[in-house]
Amino acid sequence: PSLLHIEELCDSIVRSHRDTSQFRLEELQALRWKLFSREEIHAYQSKSVDEMWQHCAVRLTEAVQYVVEFAKRIPGFRGLGQNDQITLLKTGSMEVVLVRMSRCFNTENSTVFFDGKFGSTELFKSLGCGDLMVAVFDFAHSMCALRLTEQQMALFCSLVLINPDRPCLEDRGRVHRMRRDLEVCLSHMLHRDNQESLQHKLYQKVSVLQSLCSLHVEKLHWFSQRYPLTVHSVFPPLYKELFT
Numbered sequence: 001p002s003l004l005h006i007e008e009l010c011d012s013i014v015r016s017h018r019d020t021s022q023f024r025l026e027e028l029q030a031l032r033w034k035l036f037s038r039e040e041i042h043a044y045q046s047k048s049v050d051e052m053w054q055h056c057a058v059r060l061t062e063a064v065q066y067v068v069e070f071a072k073r074i075p076g077f078r079g080l081g082q083n084d085q086i087t088l089l090k091t092g093s094m095e096v097v098l099v100r101m102s103r104c105f106n107t108e109n110s111t112v113f114f115d116g117k118f119g120s121t122e123l124f125k126s127l128g129c130g131d132l133m134v135a136v137f138d139f140a141h142s143m144c145a146l147r148l149t150e151q152q153m154a155l156f157c158s159l160v161l162i163n164p165d166r167p168c169l170e171d172r173g174r175v176h177r178m179r180r181d182l183e184v185c186l187s188h189m190l191h192r193d194n195q196e197s198l199q200h201k202l203y204q205k206v207s208v209l210q211s212l213c214s215l216h217v218e219k220l221h222w223f224s225q226r227y228p229l230t231v232h233s234v235f236p237p238l239y240k241e242l243f244t
């Protein structure tokens with residue numbers, strides 16, 4: 001691919017990320033010291049397991065919908081077959097949400113933006129999955145340590161999604177060619193930013209992401225065994241479609 005094509009591809013990925021990022025970095029920064037009060041934390045902690053899971057599933061589904069919009073704007077994504085688009089989203093959308101979530105973490109007090117304010121893991125106690133929360137927070141801390149620019153995050157998210165190794169892809173070759181162009185974009189951008197060392201650190205994050213997502217699916221399975229009606233009747237359809 002020509003250098004012009006690569007730079008155009010970079011620009012369109014960055015624009016798509018900015019247009020589908022749900023909250024701008026400046027907005028999240030401005031809110032970072034808006035913490036939940038003791039009473040508000042107590043209110044979350046006294047929610048039942050299924051109430052809190054449902055509440056999070058709704059929030060998570062909103063975040064996933066923005067990732068679906070981002071995917072659709074990746075050049076070439078809409079050219080893939082419907083089944084391959086679903087396969088890439090089914091396996092990659094939670095990974096992208098987890099990468100994006102690192103933007104809304106305040107590592108100084110280990111809080112995450114949720115429901116309009118910032119709260120720590122204690123907020124999610126009634127979910128009954130402390131290990132998932134610890135893993136999500138640890139991952140967010142490690143992502144924040146990389147201090148990615150929005151451009152670098154945009155390209156990393158597109159690479160997480162456009163993964164030719166996903167199971168049951170029909171046109172793997174086509175995904176591979178998209179992936180190769182995106183890899184050239186990322187290395188072109190890291191070279192321009194004089195941060196080539198980030199490249200392998202980012203690729204190392206991919207395996208952590210995959211284990212985090214299987215932990216999420218495992219917890220969801222555990223939850224849906226205990227509260228089948230909640231998952232069946234009140235969980236967002238997109239959440240069920242993608243994660244069950």
Ligand SMILES: CCS(=O)(=O)c1ccc(CC(=O)Nc2nc(-c3ccccc3)c(C(=O)c3ccccc3CC(C)C)s2)cc1
Nearest residue numbers: 021022023056059060063100101103104112113114115136
């Ligand atoms: C992502 C784009 S953004 O503009 O930065 C943005 C946009 C919007 C928000 C607000 C928001 O939806 N925050 C949520 N936080 C968490 C969360 C919860 C526990 C720990 C850490 C973050 C949500 C989750 O439901 C979640 C996320 C990851 C793994 C597990 C879960 C719990 C579920 C599956 C039981 S939703 C935040 C940030």
